[in-house]
Amino acid sequence: MKKIFLLQIILCLSFYFTTAQNCTNWLYIPTQPGYADIGNLNIPGNKLTIEANINRTSFYANGQATTADVVSKHSSPSDANYALRTNHCEITTSNGFFSTPYPCDMDSNKTYHVAMVYDGNSLKYYRNGFMMVSVPASGNLVQNNLKTYIGWLSLQNHNENFIGYINEVRFWNVARTQSELRTYMNISLPGPSTQAGLLAYYTFDNLLNKQGNAAYNGVLGGSAAINQTNTNCTFVADSCKTIPANNPCTFDFSYKQDICNPLSVQFNHIGKTPVNPYWSFGDGITVTGNAAPAHLYTAIGNYIVQYSIQNGACTDTISKSISVKILSEDIIITPDTTICLKATKQLRTLPALNFCWSPTIYLSDPNSPNPVTSTPENITYFFTSEVAGGNLIANGDFNSGNTGFSSEYNFANPNITEGQYFIGTNPQAWNAGLSVCTDHTTGNGNMMLVNGSPAPDVKVWTQSVAVIPNTNYAFSTWIQALYPPNPAQLSFSINGGNLGNLITASLPTCTWKQFYTTWNSGNNTTAIISIVNKNTFVQGNDFALDDISFAPVLIKRDSVKITIDTPQVKTIADTAICPGKPVQLNATGAVNYNWLPVTSLNNAGIANPVATPGDTTEYIVTGINARGCSANDTLNIFTKPAPMVTKSVDSTICKSLPVQLLAGGGTSYSWSPIATLDNPAIATPVASPTGNTTYLVTVTGANNCTTTDSIKIGIHPLPNFNISTDQATCVTRNVVLSAGGGNTYLWSPAALVDNPGISNPLTNITVTTSFIVTITEPTCNYSATLGTTVTVSPPPSVKVFKSNNIDCVFSNAQLTASGADKYVWSPQTGLNNGNIFNPLASIAQQYLVTGTDTITNCTGTAAITVTTVPPFDPAFFVPNAFSPNGDGLNDCFKVKHFGTVKSVDISIFNRMGNLIFHTLNVSDCWDGTYKGSPSDPGNYVYLIKTFNECGENMRKGNLILVR
Structure with missing residues (x-):
């Protein structure tokens, strides 16, 4: 016999209602096939409720106890708009297929109220108002063109016919609450046409849609009949069938998605060593004899997994709906990025319990959550991580003190023996022998300080939390050693079972290290989680715990695209040119350009410089785009050989004479200037230049390269006669x-x-x-x-004169020349100026004067002799009368015409011998007054003394004053 158990402990609560529903208007299906067809009733959106009262009387031949269809609008997991079965329910949404696990089975020949509710977050299966099982679910309901059948599968080709009675079938496009379900689960709906969200409602006194929409009126098919009496119509609102008291189900299984390949699921038996384990993974694959198989699913989705083991003479089976899924969320901080070729980029992610990068190529450290990529090509990295949800632990950081948990150790301060703990900030203040360490949360907060005892399996820390059945959780803690010898060894424990590897404190002391393990809740609704001592040594075992976490585990995936930005820099093809000829280069694919070598380029910083290489040159262009990324391209400019020119030599010719020019070394020739050539296009033209001319010849070789040379033809200049x-x-x-x-x-x-x-x-x-x-x-x-x-x-006629000779009176003689324009005297000794026409001579000698006609520059000469004469008395004139009457004539007596004298002494006396005028100045004169008064007319006597080279001379005479 096969017994089906659910590890979730659901209290078999029961309560009774008065039998209010009619027992005589039921739909009855005695055999397969049998059903009521209500047409194509699609329910859109992300909310629905379908409920019905049922009494399963038996199974049809080859039928499945868990798969009898109460209401069906589906043919497979890909198109289930809804499917309500006796023991679970199913939907398909835009996010996949969802199916609730199977709870404990129901009894036959007993009336139940069953319902399925989808609210956009989860899919729930209710029995008699109790929420039996649920699964997370999201997305909009898929639509199909199948008919809705009451009592049978839409596909009509599986043995899933419901056998028994059905009534009070209701279709809603809203998510009904548990209270709403319980209110009318054993009585008819009042005012169905006014019920919000009600789409269709059937009581089988007829096949009319009591909600009022006639489009969904029913049609019977097969063995089905209406207005039938349900003989077991009494409604008992309990949740479970009768569970046998013997052979209880004492095992469970957990599962965990592989972080690197979430489609790979590791299943693990929980409990005593199993006998004959058998697995059915819900995708058609089964495994026997392995209590911990790994299974690879082909797609994400919800799968019904059944696990059976031998339990005495019976086979116990656990059936769960597991969700193999990956949540696409933003867990990579680094956005999609474009980098340059040969550049690197650090990838950054949100914290995770565990993670996996794919692919790992070009990553500096695939085991780091923040590796550096040096990819040379476009690549998309996927980051899959185990991420903890909200922490269910109360006071996990101990900042609230000694509360929210229990411990089998004693709370004490200070620490004096093993088996004590304390909540504090300073280990050394609690026990002077411990290290000075800080907490993990903030560096200055509380932590759980523990002096462990040598007794094993003592619960150091315990807390009870409510859990959701069939959910994976991560149990983690941070630990540090407070004393070096014999570091702590602990283990995680949930509901009395040890989990994961040992938790070992690291050395040196004060080094925080995180440990975590995962746990699947199975059918549990409560988890008693503990950290248990495993160290049996007395010395040491001193440690601190902090930031304890117990949270649901989600598999999340994100991706980041790294695009390599390599400018497609292209330049022209290799080119051959003649030497010295310019060639236009050109590059495309970037914004800025740099060419090398820069010599022979007119501008090395533009896309299209002009190159004039003197020889074969390789040019490299580096293009830089708007992001600063660069790439290179190369071209060669080959120089073809220039023709070797031979030519005639430079020459000079007489005016008006022709000359033949000669050039060689090419296939064609071009001479210039052409005006004085008989044929400028041959190798040997005749030139008739009119002046000095340089003839240029351009010689073109067989490769079309040219060389220009020159021949200079000079014209003998006309003589400068x-x-x-x-x-x-x-x-x-x-x-x-x-x-x-x-x-x-x-x-x-x-x-x-x-x-x-x-x-x-x-x-x-x-x-x-x-x-x-x-x-x-x-x-x-x-x-x-x-x-x-x-x-x-002719020469000028020069004449010369002298004023006097030299004596004791005249020490100089004035010489005067005439008849010319310029004069030169010789000798010049004794002359005051020997280059004038009238010098003064002071030496008695012969003087020769040369006169020059400045117009003809001709000269003539003349000579004169200056002699010295003996001394003589000075000669001067003394008037004998004067008339000082103011008429301006002869008004003053004065000696005139003195010769050469050095000094004079003039005195005038009246007739009485009185001196009335006296002067030593030869220029003075007597005005006829004495002491300011006019003198009387009459005779006066003058006495004149002169002094010169010749000596002293005196003259005396009479003077008449006339008035």
Whole structure:
């Protein structure tokens, strides 16, 4: 016999209602097939409720006890708009297929109220108002074109027909609450046409939709009949069938998705060693003989997993609906990023219990949550992590003190023995032998300080929390050693069973380390979680706990795309050019460009520089795009050989004579300037230049490269025939005639020059004469006859005079010359200025003066002698009368015309001998007054003394004053 148990302990509560429903208007299906067809009743959105009263009387042949369809609008897990069965329910949404686990079975021949409720977050199965099982579910309900059947599967080809009675079938597009379900689960709905969210409602006194929408009126099919009497109509609102008292189900199983491949699920037996374990993974795959199999699902979704073991003579089976899913959430902090080739990018993620990167290529450390990628190509990294939900532990950081948990150790302060704990901030303040460590949460908060005892399996810390059945949880704690010897060894325990590896404190002391394990709640609704001592040594075992967490575990996945931005920098193809010729380069695919080498480029910082390489050159262009990423391209500019030019030498020709030019080394020629060439397109043109000319020849070789060279043709210059300008000379003076610019000369008249065949003969003519010369140049036989005139001027007639000779009175003689424009005296000794026409001579000698006509530059001379004469008395004039009457004539007596004197002494006496005027100044005169008054007319006596080189002289005489 097969017994089905559920590890979830559901109290078999029961209570009774008065039998209010009608027992005579039921739909009865005695055999397969049998059903009521109500048409295509799709329920959209993310909320629904379907409920019905049922009495299962038996199973049809080959039927399945857990799969009888009460209401069905589905054919497979891919299209279940809804399916309500006797023991569970199913839906398919935009997020996948969801099916509740199977609770304990129901009794036959007993009336139950069953309901399925979907509220957008979970799918629940209710029996008699009790929520029996639920699964998380989300998304919008899928729609299909199948008919809705009451009592049978829409596909009609499986043995899932319901056998028994059905009534009070209700379809809602809202999620009914448990209270709402219980209110009308054994009585008819009042006012169905006014019930909010009600789509269809059936009591089988007929097949009409009591809600009022006739589109969903029913049609019977097969063995089904209405208005039938349910003989077991009494309603007892209990939750479970009768569970046998013997052979209770004492095992369970847990499961855990592989973090790197969440489709791979590890199943583990919980309980005593199983006998003949058998697994059915819900996807058609079964395994026997393995209590901890790993199974790889092909797709995410909800799967009904059945686990059976041998229990004495019976086989006990646990059936669970597990959700193999991955939540797509933002757990990678780094956004999709574009980087340059050869650059790196650090990836950053949110904290996780466990994680896995895929792929791991190009990551610096795949075991780090924040590795650095150096990918050279576009890549998408997936980060899958185990993330804890909300922490269910109260006071897990101990900041509320010694509350919210229990311990089998003693709370004590200070610490004096093993088996004591304390909630505090400073281990050394609690026990002086411990290290000074801080808490893990903030660095200055509380932690649980423990001096462990050597007794094993003592619960150091315990707390009870409510859990959701069939849910994975992570149990974690942080631990540090407070004393070096014999670090702590602890284990996690849930509901009395040890989990995971030992929790071992790390050294050195004060080093926090996190330990965690996962646990599946199975059918449990409560978890008593503990941290248990496993150390049996007395010495040491001193540690601290902090930040204890117990939280549901979610598998989350996120991705980050790393795009390599490599500019597609392209330049032109390799090119061959002639030497020195420019070539336009060009690059595309970037924003900024740099070319190397920069020599021979007109601008190395643009996309299209002009290159003029002198030889074969490799150019490298680096393009930089808007993100600063760079790439290179290369091209070669090859230089073709230029033709080797041969040519005639530079030359000089006579004016108006032609000359033949010559060039070689090419296949074609181009000469310039073309005006004086007979044919500028041949190798040997004849040139007739009119002046000095440089002829350029461009020689083109067979490879179309050119070389330009030059030939200079000079014209012998016309000789600069010249003759001296007209000259002026004086009689008897030699004159040099001169000519130039030639090689031979012939002067005329030849008799008047000393040599008529030279360029610079002498002539000594006495009269003005015109000369001509014939000059000849032998190279080009140029000649010319030129003339010049020599004008002959007479000498000036120079005369000289003297004012006096030198004596004791006159120490100088005034010399005066005339007849010329400039004068030079000699000797110049004794003259005050020897270069003027009238110098003063102070030495008695002969003086020669040379006079020059400044126009003709001719000169004449004259001489004069200055002599010294013996001393003589000074000569002067003394008037014998004067008339001081103010008429301006002869008003003052004055001695005139003194000779050379050094001094004078003049005195005037009246007739009485009185001195009335006296002066020593030769220039003074007597005005006829005495002591300011006019003197009387009459005779007066004057006495004049003179002093000169010749000595003293005195003169005395009479003077008449006339009035």
